[in-house]
Amino acid sequence: MSDFDSNPFADPDFSNPFQDPAVTQATRTVTSGLEEYNPFTNTKPAVAGVATKMAPTSTQPAIMKLTEEATAYTQSQTQFPLTHDPRTHPLQQDRAQTELLRRQEELEKKAAELDRREKEMQSLGTSGGRKNNWPPLPDKFPVGPCFYHDITVDIPVEYQKTVKTMYYLWMFYAGTLLVNIFGCLIWFCVDSRRGVDFGLAMFWFMVFTPCSFVCWYRPLYGAFRNDSSFRFFVFFFVYICQFGMHVFQAIGITTWGNCGWISALTCLNTSILVGILLILIAGLFTSCAVFSLIMFKKVHELYRSSGASFEKAQQEFASGVMSNKTVQTAAANAASTAARGAFKGEQI
Template sequence: MSDFDSNPFADPNASNPFQDPSVTQVRAAAPPGLEEYNPFTEVKPAPAGMAPKTGGTAANVQPAIMKPTEEPPAYSQAQPQPQQTRAAAELLKRQEELEKKAAELDRREREMQSLSASGGRKNNWPPLPEQFPVGPCFYHDITVDIPVEFQKTVKIMYYLWMFHAGTLLANLIGCLAWFCIDAARGVDFGLAILWLLLFTPCSFVCWYRPLYGAFRSDSSFRFFIFFFVYICQFGIYVIQCIGISGWGASGWISALTALNRSVPVGIIMIMVAALFTSLAVMSLIMFKKVHAMYRTTGASFEKAQQEFATGVMSNKTVQTAAANAASRAAQESFKEQI
């Protein structure tokens, strides 16, 4: 066989490389304990003069932990942005408005059902006592008849009408005080009574009720009635604000005239003149507001004409009169032919 198949260390006469004098000299010069050091274990060699530790295992060795020089900042929850907060507030506000509208619609539906079950709506305005010989003439309930988006405007106009009635009553008091210091002002006092008794119900019937019905049924014809009458009412407010003597109004001219005779009466009439002025200003503002809302409802003059024609032709009195006129015309034409 070849020499490669033989074991070179099997020969007893072969030299041992670890017994070489240079190797043994280095081993003798090595520090004690180094010969027990095993680099593949986690146990460190014992220093010189100390016995190696026994019973230590790898499980007792703790890993090195580095401590930071500065403490980490405390965790704080991210604050919401202002825009997010504003958007959330708007959403909550819209949700509340929708809930209010839904509750109001439910209430109106229940009320309409109760009214239909009871046989129809009963007049409730003016709110007169049951013992009064005259009963209410109109049914007035803004929350039931008027759509939600128009209720605020109708309520303001109703309060404006009440303010109008109160101003006429104050005008009566002012003219009475003027008549007390000047007997020649009896005409103004009498006209003040007439204006209170005439304009209070007429203003309710002639411009407030048309406005109420216009928003209730989206009637173009009622809108035009309101605009026409309310323009005339605004002109009356201006005249009453001026206060021409002999016209039954405690306006500025009348107030300054009475101030020369009596300071207390002049002050009362000046307050009434201020009420007429504020009434005229508020009426002009509400007229513009109602006109702007009228343009958004889709009403027009053509619709008003159609409603007027339909209403006139559906009236039984008009139908009877038209039938009588037609029959008379037919009879006269028949007689002429004979």
């Protein structure tokens, strides 16, 4: 047991390994380096006995060098600064001023139109109603105007261009029918067998000119004026028939009074000059057919965007029929007759 109680480190012959000069020097070097180390700086602790070359450090934050792309971006920002105030840059100020001028012009146009309509309504109130002004006939003419026609007064601004185009298309068609009469007359002068064509040409002009105005232009005019779905349906139904007539007249079957393509090619065998004239008239009928198809599509798009529908047309037709005095009188008479018959039957 004496061996266990003895202290081996107290032996004078025992050599402490931690007292070795090499170990003590290394421990002293590491300890001094850790005490001087600051983690918030970019400098590393210098180890004693080691010669190192270190660049001078700076405590300022790092700055990224500008590249060419960053320079171009900053230049674009300098030229067109991102701001919500249009008055800070001349170009945006000009655009804003142009937009304000455009809106001001639109407001002035609408104000002028409202003033004109108001004056028109005042004049109508003082005169007792609107006076018919179409067709524009002289005062001494035995027959007066039959309709009131003023697109700028009756039609809203957004539909005026479309209605004017349809009015010009009707005038173009009427002029084509008139030219067709002269074409058939010249053809009759060259070929005496074409008297039927000349007579039918006059008949088509006298029938189709007023009927086209009354049957499809006036419903279109009233549809845009009153936003009437029922009149839109009337226009579409009649205008499809009108388009078919344009195609038929452009074809130009002989003995039908139309200077179409078939008639023009037939006339070339008799007279080349008259045949060329008929070809020009056939081109006019073809133009009527093409423009009619284009305007039909445009009016249909406006009709779909206006919110009109077949149900609305039915309601308008029913309300219009029931508000008619003639229909009301007939219904009242029928109801009274039925009541009397029922009363007499009960007495018997």
